[in-house]
Amino acid sequence: MGGAAAVVAEERLRFSTVVIDAGHGGKDGGSVWNGLVEKKLCLDVAKRVEMALKSNGLKTVMTRRTDTFVELERRARIANRVPSSVFVSIHFNGSRKTIISGGEVYHRSPRGKWLATAISRSIKSRVAGGTRGIFYSNYKVLRETEMPAVLVECGYLSNKREALRCADPAHRQKLADAIVGGLLAARRKE
Ligand SMILES: [Zn+2]
Incomplete structure (x- = not known):
């Protein structure tokens, strides 16, 4: 099985x-x-994820949309104001x-782990270079966000x-589409 069918129902998130x-x-x-600068690639992929999610009928909130410095605490605060959400860094x-x-x-929380599993699977099946898998981490943006949260490292520059x-x-x-594919696979449809 691949894609959405590979994520069992109890591990889906609303x-x-x-x-x-x-x-x-x-x-x-x-x-x-x-010659590559991480911040630029992050914003580029984030905007592609935003576009793909919107075309799949989901709502989005960006913690930044321009080349600006945003404190980690502020990123978590922005996220924590958004009901019915998940967080993807x-x-x-x-x-x-x-x-x-x-x-x-x-990932850091159990539900974050479900999301991480779905996204890692999706990247593995769709993107050249694949993934090294999922890992626990105590990153601040994972610790201070209250919703299921993941941090995706898209590859080694x-x-x-x-x-x-x-x-x-x-x-x-492709990276953006794979992240969105994982999010959709982990989502419980009502
Ligand atoms: Zn980074």
Whole structure:
């Protein structure tokens, strides 16, 4: 089985809105490798996710839509005002071990783990480079948000081959579509 059918019913979540959190911004560029700046890619993928969710009839809230610095606490506060929501933070990775590549999906709460599982599965089946799987993390945006929350690392900019992929808008669209596919697979339809 693939796609939506692979997520069992008890692990589906009720939500009408997705809070999309583009990582970094402004003075905080995030990872910079191979001529790519993380904050720009995060915002690009976030906007693609926003568009795809809207075309699937879901509501969205962005924690930033421009190249501005937003404190982590503020991102969580913005999210916590949104009823019936889930939270997806979008990042790209970097490591001195430049051989490492692939996406990673982080969770902290049990329901966040369901969401992470669905998104990781979706990325694995749709995106070149796939994912390294799901991981527990105590990241602030996961800790301070009250709804099911995940942080998606879309790939390692420090890996030459992955950096080349991430520089391509078509690849970033696939990443966005895969994130949305995971969100829809994890959603309980009424
Ligand atoms: Zn980041």
